[in-house]
Amino acid sequence: MSLVQARLKYLIELKEKPVQNLLYENENSTIPRRSLLKGGLATGVIALLSGCESRVDLRVRKGLKRPVGVSDRSWKNIRSQFILKRGVTYMNNASLGMPPAIVAEAVCEGYETISKEPLHGKHGLQEKILSETVPNLAKTFGAERDEVILTRNASEALHMQAAGLKLKQGDEVIITTQEHPAGQRPWMFRQKRDGIVVKEVFIPSPLESADDVMERFEDAITKRTRAISFCHVTRGGHHYPVKKLASMARDHGLVTLVDGAQAAGQFPIDLKDLGCDTYAVSLHKWMLAPAGTGFLYVRKDSREKIRSIFAPNPIIEKAPDFDPPGTKDFPVRAAIGTALDFVNTLGVENIEKRCRFLSDYLKSGLEEIKGVKLLSGQMSDISAPGSTIFEKEGLDAMASVPMMEERIGTHIDEHQRDGHNAIRISTHIYNNRAEIDRLLDAIARA
Ligand SMILES: Cc1ncc(COP(=O)(O)O)c(C=O)c1O
Structure with a gap:
């Protein structure tokens, strides 16, 4: 092994772990680990050596296309753009959205730039x-x-x-x-x-x-x-x-x-x-x-x-x-x-349809649960596509937040307003029906 080859091997071993965490933590990621080095050792090393930027490119190149339709299947690839921790389901977008990996990377890249050469x-x-x-x-x-x-x-x-x-x-x-x-x-x-x-x-x-x-x-x-x-x-x-x-x-x-x-x-x-x-x-x-x-x-x-x-x-x-x-x-x-x-690549009108598809599914499931009163309107002109609020008899909204996290690893929020003891579920494009089913089941049991 030449000196150069040995150095490249060392760098790959050194850098592999953080890159792996970033790219593969989401169980739905569709980017195969092998693809990092696809196209030869040199490409992989360039990606590893140049920090945030090339990892961003890798992700964008690999997956970002405007989905056709609203189903979980057509949005699966979009879901893989997010690096949510394994085991966590996020349904609290109305509080703080979850930026995709490329946005996290862009911030990182900006800090790198300003740290290397402040002026x-x-x-x-x-x-x-x-x-x-x-x-x-x-x-x-x-x-x-x-x-x-x-x-x-x-x-x-x-x-x-x-x-x-x-x-x-x-x-x-x-x-x-x-x-x-x-x-x-x-x-x-x-x-x-x-x-x-x-x-x-x-x-x-x-x-x-x-x-x-x-x-x-x-x-x-x-x-x-x-x-x-x-x-x-x-x-x-x-x-x-x-x-x-x-x-x-x-x-x-x-x-x-x-x-x-x-x-x-x-x-x-x-x-x-x-x-x-x-x-x-x-x-x-x-x-x-x-x-x-x-x-x-x-x-x-x-x-x-x-x-x-x-x-x-x-x-x-x-x-x-x-x-x-x-x-x-x-x-x-x-x-x-x-x-x-x-x-804009996904299309805001597409995002609206996808979010509406998910919240309609959630609302119809909530209506089946005994003791639940929906506080969100059903018509699209008076309700936003992403947020759903409801009360359940005997279920304290405040207590439901840690309860859902403990029981099913799902982040939701309370909505105590106007004398309502309500729970807020805010679903975005990357949520799916399996996650909603799990939540519905947990609410029915709560
Ligand atoms: C209706 C509404 N207005 C304003 C805010 C405050 O937003 P920000 O956190 O960006 O200041 C929120 C936050 O949840 C909100 O729901």
Whole structure:
């Protein structure tokens, strides 16, 4: 054995374990271990030596195609793109999505870049974010490039939009009883600090209809109302009629501020078409981007109504005024582009159909279980495709979370709102019917 050959052998042995963990931990992975070295020793070594990047390429090359149909069989290959720990079933996407391996790798690659060469690494990532990530995000969501401001999450965007709306003492803002704390607290703060009035409209679970939501809002509007602020999709998966609400608000001369944390990635969204003034997004839930990513959309012609607390010079009309200044988590932000590519390759409309297929299956199974009351609507116009909420007589929602983890290794969440002791199951493209059957069985026994 030559010296070079011996060195290559040593490197392969040294590197094999971590690579193996990364690529094969998911029992459904379709990438054969042998393929790492397929094409000759040199290819394998290049893959092993150059860190994150070549492993990403390997995965993308091997498996990412737009699936045809909604069945588990047609999505099996997509499932293998995720590196979920063996023995764990993840059904809590509405809290934090599970990025595919290529996204984890892109973050790793970004950190490598910035650690090897901080100055140029930072500039390179900044450039990528400005020239690729933000324009691609804007395109995906039907916005203009200058209307998108990256944030760390939806909560930050919700605080920015609520804090920025021009209001005076006595002005009213209407929200609903289904808002997430991040969509409610900034208004409560303004009520206390600025003397505005926050009116909460009661919205029942399950939703009755889109018209019912419209009527409840319309009934709450008075001469003093200045804005309406609500979720596109609530924490529990209720889908509000944003376009109609925004149009109604315009007719009344009101501003519309939307919480899109649970909507982005579940179905196609065209922000221009929705007609709202602002829209707050989480990218680390259904969009499968790295944790700590989101954005705020401020419609160009609404900038006058919503001022940024970060604007150094209020005369400048450009979107960067809204951008919180300072050093950013560049590697994480740059990796949003990889998640976007992943989601857009699969097709958001395809993802919606696949998620709907799974939650319909879950809902029909839940209906068969004695003592279960579904709190999610059945119709697609009032329920999001991924999240399902229900109560079961005698089953404490809080206790059910550790119980399902202990009994069947499945991660779910509670949804205690509006006096409901509900459980939330949020399923994404990589879940399957066998996992849902196991959960249904465990719920029936609980
Ligand atoms: C409806 C809704 N809005 C806002 C948020 C906050 O999202 P983020 O964690 O991105 O700040 C959540 C989180 O679960 C949510 O469900």
